[in-house]
Every structure is written in C-alpha cells, then in structure tokens.
Amino acid sequence: MVQKCKLSNKQRSRFTTVSLRSSLCKVGVIMALFDQSADGYDSWCKTKSGSFVDDLEKNLMKEVAQPKMGEKALDLGCGTGIYSYWLNKQGLAVTGIDISSGMLNVAKSKHGAENIEFLQGYIEHLPFKDETFDLIISNIVLEFTENPKEVVKEAMRVLKRGGRLVIGFISKDSSWGKMYEEKGKKDANSVFASANFFGVEDINGLHQLQPYKMKFGLFFSMNEFADKNNAMEIEEERRQLKVNSNAGYIVARWDK
Structure with missing residues (x-):
C-alpha cells in the first residue's frame, strides 16, 4: 500500500520552484536548437519532396481551418513565418508569436513582413486579452512544448466565440513519426x-472539448517519394482506404 504524504507550504513552494526551473531549462534547450537551425529552416520546403509535403499540409490546413478574408488570426509558434505569410496572402490580419528569436529574425526579414505583427513570447502564456482572434493555427508546434494542454487552454482563452483553433500534428504511429523520432535519438x-x-x-485528450473535426494526410512514407506525381498517386490511393492510423499528418479543429 502506498502512503500519501502531505507537503508543507514551504515544501510545496520548493517543489513548484524546482518544477518551474526544470520546465524553463527544457524550453531554453529547445529554443537554442531552433535558434541554431533558423537560417536553414525553410530550405527543406524548397526541395521537391519538401515542397510537395508543404503544399499537402497547407491544403489540409485550409480545408479544416477555412480562413476568411478580414479575419484576425494568430499563428502559434510561427517560426520563420511560413503559415503567417500564407494566412496574410489570403487577406487575414495576422499575428505570429514564437519563443525563438532566431526564427523570428528570419520571419521578419521576408518580403511583406510589414503586414504581419511578429512577437516573441511563450505560447503557454499569451499576451492577449480574452476572445481576441477569429482563427488560431499552429502547425507541428505542440510536439516541442513542455505542456501542450496549457497551450490549447490558452489558445481557447484568446479565441473568440464562434472561432476556430486548428492544429497540425505529426502522427506518432506513422512512418513519419517514427522517422523523426529516430532522428532525435541519433542526434542530440x-x-x-x-x-x-x-x-x-x-x-482528443488535449482539451475537455473534443475536436470538431480531424483530417488525415501524408499516407506515403519519405522513402517512397520519387516525384510529385508518384507521391500524389500513392497519397490518393491510400487516402481512399481510410486507414487513418497510417497517416503521417493530422489536422484537428476545435470550435468555441
């Protein structure tokens, strides 16, 4: 039988401080890694396979998010601004927020940066009032956060009534998830x-509200990519089979 122990206020305070330091330490390590990779971060999207994957993910994101001209949008963990610019080109007023100064410097250096507000900050503690944005998106960001549930909670706080929170994920059970996991193990x-x-x-466990909808994509593996036409044939064929557990990319949407 396990005995429950009660912490004194002093012990509880010390425990909280240690936990906070540990959390901030991990955030600092991740931020440093993204700062180091900032200059070459967009380069993969310019390769044949990378541009195909980027287009596929954006098409799924657009289908689920349904961005509308004139809406106020937030790009959580905006990185180099790939999705911030994508939304802005569709006529949305966009704010991008990220903790990495290196990533933000790249984002701000791009053509059209004057039309987007880029901020440095923690996405677990957003510097915005309640119900500020019509649309909030975040693409492959929660994978690198210490507390993804807190990120979703904060996003829902600053989302307007009737707004949409749309998040893209790498599926852990797919060939893509396993490939990236293996990369992480091999290279610290x-x-x-x-x-x-x-x-x-x-x-489904990220918020008390279940996602309004999910869409799945990236049904081909990286080593199957020969060219865009070949990859699209594989993608469409396997998507029709609706074996979603094989999808490498998941887009989920929560409505408020």
Whole structure:
C-alpha cells in the first residue's frame, strides 16, 4: 500500500520552484536548437519532396481551418513565418508569436513582413486579452512544448466565440513519426531530440472539448517519394482506404 504524504507550504513552494526551473531549462534547450537551425529552416520546403509535403499540409490546413478574408488570426509558434505569410496572402490580419528569436529574425526579414505583427513570447502564456482572434493555427508546434494542454487552454482563452483553433500534428504511429523520432535519438542536437509526437487519443485528450473535426494526410512514407506525381498517386490511393492510423499528418479543429 502506498502512503500519501502531505507537503508543507514551504515544501510545496520548493517543489513548484524546482518544477518551474526544470520546465524553463527544457524550453531554453529547445529554443537554442531552433535558434541554431533558423537560417536553414525553410530550405527543406524548397526541395521537391519538401515542397510537395508543404503544399499537402497547407491544403489540409485550409480545408479544416477555412480562413476568411478580414479575419484576425494568430499563428502559434510561427517560426520563420511560413503559415503567417500564407494566412496574410489570403487577406487575414495576422499575428505570429514564437519563443525563438532566431526564427523570428528570419520571419521578419521576408518580403511583406510589414503586414504581419511578429512577437516573441511563450505560447503557454499569451499576451492577449480574452476572445481576441477569429482563427488560431499552429502547425507541428505542440510536439516541442513542455505542456501542450496549457497551450490549447490558452489558445481557447484568446479565441473568440464562434472561432476556430486548428492544429497540425505529426502522427506518432506513422512512418513519419517514427522517422523523426529516430532522428532525435541519433542526434542530440536535432530539434527532434526533445519532441513528443501525438496520436488520435492524445489529441482528443488535449482539451475537455473534443475536436470538431480531424483530417488525415501524408499516407506515403519519405522513402517512397520519387516525384510529385508518384507521391500524389500513392497519397490518393491510400487516402481512399481510410486507414487513418497510417497517416503521417493530422489536422484537428476545435470550435468555441
């Protein structure tokens, strides 16, 4: 039988301080890794396979998020601004927030940066009033956060009534999730070394509200990519089979 122990106020305070320091230490390590990779972060999207994956993910994100011209949008963990610019080109007023100064410097250096507000800050503690945004998106970001539930909670706080929170995930059970997990194990300096990937059950457990909808994509593995036409044939064929556990990418949407 396990005995329950009661912590004094002093012990509880010390425990909280140690936990906070541990959390901040991990955040600092992850931030440093992203700072180091900032300059080359966009380069993969310019390769044949990378541009195909980027387009596929954006198409799924658009289908689920349904961005509308004139809406006020927040890009959580905006990185180099890939999705911030994508939303802005569709006529949305966009704010991007990220903890990595290196990533933000790259984002701010791009053409059209004057149309987007980029902020440095913790996405677990957003510097915005309640019900500020019509649409909040975050693509492959929660994998690198210390407390993903807190991120979702904060996002729902600053989301307007009737707004949409849309998050893209790498599926942990897919060939993509396993590939990135293996990269993290082999290279301690990889951004994937501290990543935690998600399955459908994990996503359902992020908030008391269940996602309004989920969409699945990336049904081909990286080593199957020969060219865009070949990859699309595989993608469409396997998507029709609806074996969602094989999908490498999941987009989930919560409505408020």
